[in-house]
Amino acid sequence: MKLPNYHAPRWDEPVVMELGRPGARGQLFPAPEQEIEVAEIPAAMQRKDRPELPEITEFEAQRHYLHLSQMTLGMMGISLFGTCTMKYNSKTAEAATLRPELAEVHPYQHPDTLQGVLEIIHDFDGILQNLSGMDQFVFQAGGGADAAYTMAALARAYWADRGELGQRTEMVTSIQAHPCNPATAAAAGFTVINLPLEENGYPSIEALKAAIGPKTALLMINNPDDMGIYNPEIKEWVRLAKEAGALCFYDHANFNGVMSKLSARELGFDACMFMLHKTFGAPKGGGGPAVGAFGCSDEFAPYLPAPVVVKQGDAYRLDNDRPKSLGKIREFWGNVPQVVKAYAWARAMGAEGIAIASDISVVANNYMDKKLGEIAGIEISNPHIRKRRMEMTRWSLGPLAQETGIGTADFANRMADYGIDPWWMSHEPWIVAEPFTPEAGELWSKQDIDQWIGVVARIVQEARETPELVKSAPHNQAIAQVDGSVFEDPKAWAMTWRAWQRKRAGDAKARSGSV
Ligand SMILES: Cc1ncc(COP(=O)(O)O)c(C=O)c1O
Structure with missing residues (x-):
C-alpha cells in the first residue's frame, strides 16, 4: 500500500x-x-x-x-482516536451558527426575542430524551467531565435535600471509567470506590455487592467502557445499586456503537450524559468549549442547574425558579452554538441515519480489529474474550515492546510523521501493557482505515529494522520530539501571555539577584 x-x-x-x-x-x-x-x-x-x-x-x-x-495535523488527516469518536463537523452546521439570529444575540435578552434558539434547545432536548428515555436535558456543562461534575453535584444536592448527605458518602465506579468520574465525585466530597476488572473484562457482581450499601450515594459508570468492552450485566448492576438506594449515572461518552440500540432509562439509570462534541458531530474541545448534555428522570429534574428551557403553550421560556437546583455549572445556558451544531447533525441524520451510523461504526471497528490482529507484535487486550468489541478497542503493543524496546509513546510520535493523528493510548493507570485505543467510527472510509493500518504495519516493521528512527521521531513534523519533563515544572510553562511575562520578569529579577 x-x-x-x-x-x-x-x-x-x-x-x-x-x-x-x-x-x-x-x-x-x-x-x-x-x-x-x-x-x-x-x-x-x-x-x-x-x-x-x-x-x-x-x-x-x-x-x-x-x-x-x-x-x-488537524482533523483533515486520519484520526482513529478512541473514546473520542471523531466526526466530520459539517460546514452547513457551522454556517447555521454564524447567522445573526444566533451570533448576535445575548442570553440576557428578553426570551420573547430568543424564541428561535430556545426552540432549537427544546427540540434537541426532545431528541436526546428519545435516545435515552430521560425526561429533561440541560446543556450547561462545557464537556463530558463537566457533565460528570453535574451528576456529582446533583447527587450532593439530592442527598442534602433528603437530609442523608452525612450518611451517603461514597461513590462507586470501575477502574475503566473515565478518570473524570472519580475525580468529580471526589471534588463534590464523596469517597471514591474503584472496582477492578475481572478476567471477563469488567468488574464482578460480587465486587459490586461488596462495595455498595447504605453509604453509597451514587454509581457512575460508562458502558462500553474505555477498553471497548460492553458489560452484559449492566442492568443487574443498576438494579443492585438502586436496591441499596444509590443514584445511577450512565456516562455515555462511548455511545456511538449503541446509539438507538439501548436506552439508559430502560437499563434503570436515573441520569446520563452525552458528549455533543463526540457522538453528535459538534467540534472537539472537551473541558470547556464543548457541551456535555446532561439528562435525568423527572424525579431528579428539580435539582438540575438553572435555567431550564421549557415550553408553555406555543412559547418557550427560561425556568429559573428552581429552589432545589444544584446551582450553576457554567454561566448562562452553556455553549449554545455547539448545541445548534449537534442539533443540525441529529436532524440531518434522522432517527434511521443515527441507527445506521451506529451499525457502521461497529462494523468498521471490527474490520479494523481483524486487520490489526494480522500484525505480529501487537495484541488485543483481554485476548481470551472472543466476543467482538463495540465501537472501539483497547490494544497492546506489549509483545513488540519486549522484542524491540519500542513502546506506545514512541510509536505515537512516529505516526505523526505519516501525516495521521497519533493514537490515543489510555488513561492512567495502564492496566494493559503499552496500550493504544483506536476507534474506527462511521466517518472514515475503508481506504482511510486501510491506510491507517498500513502506517501501523510500517512502523512495526521500522521498530524491528530501524528502532532509532522510531525512538527519535517525529522527523517530518513542524517540531521535533518534545521533552515532556517540563510539564512537571510549573516554572517552565505558562498558560497565558501575561503569566509568561510575569514568569520571565521573575526570572530576570532572580538572575540579577534582586529577589
Ligand atoms: C468515558 C468518558 N467519559 C468522560 C470523558 C470526558 O469528556 P470531556 O473530554 O468532554 O470532558 C471522556 C473523554 O474522553 C470519556 O471517554
Whole structure:
C-alpha cells in the first residue's frame, strides 16, 4: 500500500504578541456612539489602561494563523482516536451558527426575542430524551467531565435535600471509567470506590455487592467502557445499586456503537450524559468549549442547574425558579452554538441515519480489529474474550515492546510523521501493557482505515529494522520530539501571555539577584 509521503511545513513563528510594531492596526474602530454614556458603565468595569493587544495588520494576522494552521495535523488527516469518536463537523452546521439570529444575540435578552434558539434547545432536548428515555436535558456543562461534575453535584444536592448527605458518602465506579468520574465525585466530597476488572473484562457482581450499601450515594459508570468492552450485566448492576438506594449515572461518552440500540432509562439509570462534541458531530474541545448534555428522570429534574428551557403553550421560556437546583455549572445556558451544531447533525441524520451510523461504526471497528490482529507484535487486550468489541478497542503493543524496546509513546510520535493523528493510548493507570485505543467510527472510509493500518504495519516493521528512527521521531513534523519533563515544572510553562511575562520578569529579577 502507498503510504502518505508527508512533511509538515516549518515556520519559525513567534507568538502573536511578539509580532508587529507599535501603531500597526488590523481594524480601526469608530469612536463610541453619542448615546453610549461611558460614565454609566460601573466604575469597577471601566478599564484603567489600554488593552494589551497585538499590534499587527490584518494581513499579518492572517499570515500568522495560516502558518500555525499549516503546522497542525488537524482533523483533515486520519484520526482513529478512541473514546473520542471523531466526526466530520459539517460546514452547513457551522454556517447555521454564524447567522445573526444566533451570533448576535445575548442570553440576557428578553426570551420573547430568543424564541428561535430556545426552540432549537427544546427540540434537541426532545431528541436526546428519545435516545435515552430521560425526561429533561440541560446543556450547561462545557464537556463530558463537566457533565460528570453535574451528576456529582446533583447527587450532593439530592442527598442534602433528603437530609442523608452525612450518611451517603461514597461513590462507586470501575477502574475503566473515565478518570473524570472519580475525580468529580471526589471534588463534590464523596469517597471514591474503584472496582477492578475481572478476567471477563469488567468488574464482578460480587465486587459490586461488596462495595455498595447504605453509604453509597451514587454509581457512575460508562458502558462500553474505555477498553471497548460492553458489560452484559449492566442492568443487574443498576438494579443492585438502586436496591441499596444509590443514584445511577450512565456516562455515555462511548455511545456511538449503541446509539438507538439501548436506552439508559430502560437499563434503570436515573441520569446520563452525552458528549455533543463526540457522538453528535459538534467540534472537539472537551473541558470547556464543548457541551456535555446532561439528562435525568423527572424525579431528579428539580435539582438540575438553572435555567431550564421549557415550553408553555406555543412559547418557550427560561425556568429559573428552581429552589432545589444544584446551582450553576457554567454561566448562562452553556455553549449554545455547539448545541445548534449537534442539533443540525441529529436532524440531518434522522432517527434511521443515527441507527445506521451506529451499525457502521461497529462494523468498521471490527474490520479494523481483524486487520490489526494480522500484525505480529501487537495484541488485543483481554485476548481470551472472543466476543467482538463495540465501537472501539483497547490494544497492546506489549509483545513488540519486549522484542524491540519500542513502546506506545514512541510509536505515537512516529505516526505523526505519516501525516495521521497519533493514537490515543489510555488513561492512567495502564492496566494493559503499552496500550493504544483506536476507534474506527462511521466517518472514515475503508481506504482511510486501510491506510491507517498500513502506517501501523510500517512502523512495526521500522521498530524491528530501524528502532532509532522510531525512538527519535517525529522527523517530518513542524517540531521535533518534545521533552515532556517540563510539564512537571510549573516554572517552565505558562498558560497565558501575561503569566509568561510575569514568569520571565521573575526570572530576570532572580538572575540579577534582586529577589
Ligand atoms: C468515558 C468518558 N467519559 C468522560 C470523558 C470526558 O469528556 P470531556 O473530554 O468532554 O470532558 C471522556 C473523554 O474522553 C470519556 O471517554
